[in-house]
Amino acid sequence: MTSLEPDCARCVGLCCVALPFRESHGFAFAKDGGEPCRHLDGGYGCSIHAALGESGMVGCTAYECFGAGQHVTQSVYGGTSWRDQPDHGEEMFAVFAVVQRLHEMLVLLDQAAELRPAPDLDRLRERVAAHTTTRPAGILDLDLDRLTVQVGESLRAVSRAVRGDGPSYVGQDLLGRDLRGADLARADLRGALLIAADLRSAVLDRADLLGADLRDTLVAGADLSTVLFVTQPQLNAALGDATTLLPAGLRRPAAWSR
Numbered sequence: 001m002t003s004l005e006p007d008c009a010r011c012v013g014l015c016c017v018a019l020p021f022r023e024s025h026g027f028a029f030a031k032d033g034g035e036p037c038r039h040l041d042g043g044y045g046c047s048i049h050a051a052l053g054e055s056g057m058v059g060c061t062a063y064e065c066f067g068a069g070q071h072v073t074q075s076v077y078g079g080t081s082w083r084d085q086p087d088h089g090e091e092m093f094a095v096f097a098v099v100q101r102l103h104e105m106l107v108l109l110d111q112a113a114e115l116r117p118a119p120d121l122d123r124l125r126e127r128v129a130a131h132t133t134t135r136p137a138g139i140l141d142l143d144l145d146r147l148t149v150q151v152g153e154s155l156r157a158v159s160r161a162v163r164g165d166g167p168s169y170v171g172q173d174l175l176g177r178d179l180r181g182a183d184l185a186r187a188d189l190r191g192a193l194l195i196a197a198d199l200r201s202a203v204l205d206r207a208d209l210l211g212a213d214l215r216d217t218l219v220a221g222a223d224l225s226t227v228l229f230v231t232q233p234q235l236n237a238a239l240g241d242a243t244t245l246l247p248a249g250l251r252r253p254a255a256w257s258r
Helices: 014-018 058-062 068-076 086-115 119-131 136-141 144-163 232-237
Strands: none
Touching: 014 068, 014 086, 058 232, 068 086, 086 119, 086 136, 086 144, 119 144
């Protein structure tokens, strides 16, 4: 089975080249998609990896490819690099972007299957996984938007079954909101804007955080162990600590122990 954990040593720095970003709180400078980051070294590593936060590149610390980088490098392109074959660079970067989204779907479908095992979820997962093993042209020809809708519908069905009639905050602007101690048990927070919100001591049992923006969200000491559909990059972007309880299978961001 394809790993959904990043293995940068088996990648050729795809996220450091393929992705664009603009100068902002998360990035100290701007770059275009397809342009190598100025900090990418000759061995496809980051020359400032140990000091990304101090260098104004916290956006990099939040990013997660879900193992797409090494899969595209090793399985799709047989270990070749965009440096070895510059003419294939643009295609390789486009394939990486699609596979990253497919791997994220697989992560979420695995979470759904843990919550409510069902044959239809297994079949959908098999379909999504199959798309990652085709040739580059097949990956790029995929109707990704349609597949995203299908996966989203399945995740919503699982969420409703697990949460019951919890309150809905879907897509709401909760920017900077003081939610300390709030009862958000079984709440539907899909796509909610929770940037810099304070969720310390909030009750989040079975709250659905699919696609919620958790940048700088305060979750120090919070119990996230039973939230639904939170992913590693969401946690990486939040502000937790050593006492924050995490869902099974997710890693505690290194910055949380400082």
